[in-house]
Amino acid sequence: MRELVFALEYEPGCNRVADALADHPDARVRSLSLHATAEQLWRVDHASGSPDALDAIEDAFLTSDYYADCLATEDCSATQTTRVLDSTDDTLVLYSDWERTPTCASVPHIARDHLGDGVLFETRHEGRHYTWRLIHSGEGDMAAFFDALKVAVGDCAQMEMLRTAETTASMGGADEKHGVLSPEQEAALQAAVEHGYYESPREVDVGTLAEHLDVPRSTLTYRLRRAEEHLAKQHVAGEQSPEETPATR
Structure with missing residues (x-):
C-alpha cells in the first residue's frame, strides 16, 4: 500500500468552504469519514472554531450552489444533501451526501478512475x-491521476505534492523526521527560525515571512502548523518513552 498526500490551494471565490475558512484563520475542517462510489460520495466532517467561524462554515456547506467537493466551476446539476449531526459552541459535525452528474469531478472520483477501487481518503481544510x-x-497510474486532477482544477487552485511513500515507511516512527515533514515544511520552519518568527517578541510576522518566501500567507501558515504539530508530537512521544533502567552492580 502507498500513501499519497497533496494539497489544493484555492483561489478566492472558487470554493465557499475555503473562503469561509480564509476569513477565520483559526478554524479548520477535517474528515471523520469519506466514501465514494462511481456515482455517489458521502462524508462526515468535523469543524472547529469560534461560533462566528462555525456559522460561516455551516452556511457554506448548506447554501452552496453545488457540492463543495465538486471541482466543476459552474453548477453541475448534481443532487446534494447536507445535514448538521451535532453542534456546540466550538465544534460542528456535518453529514453530506452527493449524487454526481456526468459533468461533475472530484478528487475521490478521479482517484477511483486512475488509482483503482478501495482508495482510503482523509482530508484537512x-x-x-x-x-x-x-x-x-x-x-494505479499516478501520472494520469494528477493530469486529470490538474485539468479538473483548472485555474481555481494550485496543487502541491507533500508526500508519497510506502505506508509502512511513512508511518514508521517519530524519529523519522524527513519521512514526515515535506521539504516545503522544513524550508518554512527553517526560514521562520532564521528570520525571528519564534523570537519573543517576534521579529517578523507570518505575512512578511510569506512575502519573503514568495508563497501565499495561508500556505505558509499551513506548513508551519504541520511542522509544529510534528515536532510537538515527537517531543511528547520522547517524554513518554520509558527511560532505560540503570544497570545494577
Whole structure:
C-alpha cells in the first residue's frame, strides 16, 4: 500500500468552504469519514472554531450552489444533501451526501478512475489550503491521476505534492523526521527560525515571512502548523518513552 498526500490551494471565490475558512484563520475542517462510489460520495466532517467561524462554515456547506467537493466551476446539476449531526459552541459535525452528474469531478472520483477501487481518503481544510491524504494499492497510474486532477482544477487552485511513500515507511516512527515533514515544511520552519518568527517578541510576522518566501500567507501558515504539530508530537512521544533502567552492580 502507498500513501499519497497533496494539497489544493484555492483561489478566492472558487470554493465557499475555503473562503469561509480564509476569513477565520483559526478554524479548520477535517474528515471523520469519506466514501465514494462511481456515482455517489458521502462524508462526515468535523469543524472547529469560534461560533462566528462555525456559522460561516455551516452556511457554506448548506447554501452552496453545488457540492463543495465538486471541482466543476459552474453548477453541475448534481443532487446534494447536507445535514448538521451535532453542534456546540466550538465544534460542528456535518453529514453530506452527493449524487454526481456526468459533468461533475472530484478528487475521490478521479482517484477511483486512475488509482483503482478501495482508495482510503482523509482530508484537512485550513484557510484556502485543502490537504488530501490517500492510501491506495500503488498499482494505479499516478501520472494520469494528477493530469486529470490538474485539468479538473483548472485555474481555481494550485496543487502541491507533500508526500508519497510506502505506508509502512511513512508511518514508521517519530524519529523519522524527513519521512514526515515535506521539504516545503522544513524550508518554512527553517526560514521562520532564521528570520525571528519564534523570537519573543517576534521579529517578523507570518505575512512578511510569506512575502519573503514568495508563497501565499495561508500556505505558509499551513506548513508551519504541520511542522509544529510534528515536532510537538515527537517531543511528547520522547517524554513518554520509558527511560532505560540503570544497570545494577
